[in-house]
Amino acid sequence: MFFDRRVLLFMPLIAALILGIALSATLGFLQVSIPDVFVILWSKLIGHSQSANLDPVAATVVADVRMPRILAAVLVGGLLGVSGGVFQAILLNPLADSYTLGISTGAAFGASLVIVLQIFGLSLPAGASIPIFxxxxxxATLAVVLYLAAGDRSLSSTSLILAGVIVSAILSAxxxxxxxxxxEQVGLIIFWLMGSLAGASWSNIALLVPTALAGTLVAVYYSRDLNIMATGDRAATSLGINTVRLRTILLTISTLMTALAVSVSGIIGFVGLIVPHMLRHIVGPDNRLLIPLSFFTGGLLLLIADTITRAILPVEVPIGVLTALLGGPFFCILFKQRQRDGKSDF
Structure with missing residues (x-):
């Protein structure tokens, strides 16, 4: 029964994601048909030259400019969605995401630091770059948060959240x-903090794909334990679950996923918060469904947002700004609706 339900939920979502990728690749200053998009991608995949009927400029634009950005949007959105779902399950807080523990702020600080060092002309080690920092x-932010929360040997949700708020406040300053x-060069920092996928490349995809696959599989593997942890630490411990070990593993994996996503796209808010929260009202709190669905839904949401800012709006707006503009009002409406239903605790 669970398998049948899972298939019914996943198939339409995967189909919508594939269709969204194909449609997004056709949109832009240079119009390309969906059949031509598939021909171009198939030719690149098998390493053959394109058909003589295809414009070589269109083939280059689709294969080397649009597709890396489109796939990066899907993968970054998926990573943020899964990590947000895991953070919410671990902390038993539906308002939790990478910002709650200061992970995104830590990544932003690392990027801002290297930008300032480059502005002042300081020599950096070979290979040092904004994504790496x-x-x-x-x-490093997660390490500090875990260190601060270590006084509470159970690594309780309250300790982790408080430590995250403290570290995030310091890093924001x-x-x-x-x-x-x-x-005068502050614009470089601000632009990165607002998020953008304009610089995505196939090398980024090569890093994102194994991270997304491995991270999601680990989260799904522990999804049953997360369900049990929702009943409380005492009940979970009585059933043989090492809650401290589980929290440490999943916090580390989710931080790796978030940090890599942020290193590619900059700061993109609300995806990791809204996607698992919205799905929880649709499919329920079962993490066996919630976590994998968060990947596909997060990828689809960020793909739509990036397509809007890249191909539909007259001027390209930083995607982090767009997701905040769309996600903020949506979350406010959802919050008020829950209050009217007498469920302000979410």
């Missing part, structure tokens, strides 16, 4: 100071 900024130091 952002990635390690997110990882540090980012403000870096903006001050950047002076």
């Amino acid at each position: 952002a990635f390690f900024g997110g990882i 540090a980012i403000g100071f870096l903006k001050f130091l950047a002076d």
Whole structure:
């Protein structure tokens, strides 16, 4: 019964995602038909030259410019959706996401730091870049949060959230100071903080695909344990679940996913918050369904948002701004609806 329900939920969503990718690849300044998109992608996949009937410029635009960005939107959205679902399950808080524990803020600090260092002309180690600094900024933030919360040996949700709020506040102040130091070049930091997929490349896809696959599989593997943890730490421990170990593993995996996503796209808010929260009202709290569905739904949501800002709006708006503009009112409406239903605790 569970398998049948899962198939019924996944198939339409996967079909919508595939259709969305194909449609998005046709949109832009250069119009390309859906059949031509599939021909171009098939030719690139098998390594053959395109048909003589296809415009070589269109083939290059689709294969090397649009598709990396489109796939990056799907993968980044999926990573944020899954990590948000895991954070909410671990912390037993439907308002939790990567911002709650300061992960996104840590990644933003790492990126801002390297931008300022480059502005001042300081020499950096070979290979140092904004994505690398952002990635390690997110990882270092988790280490500090876990260290602060370690006084509570059970790593309770309250301790983790409080530690995350403290670290996030400190890092936000540090980012403000870096903006001050950047002076006239502060636009570079602000643009990255607003999020963008314009610079996505096939090398980014090569990093995102294994991370998305491995991270989602690990989260799904522990989804049953997350369901049990929702009954409380005492009940979970009595059933043989090491709650501290489980929290540490899943927090680390989710942080890796978030940090890598942020290192590619910059700060994109509300995806990791709204997607699992919305799905929880549609399919219920079962993490065996919620987590994998969060990947596909998050990917579809961010693909739609990126397509709007890339191909529909007259001027390209940073995608982080667009997701906040769309997600903020939606979440306010949902919150008020829950209050009217007498469920303000979500």
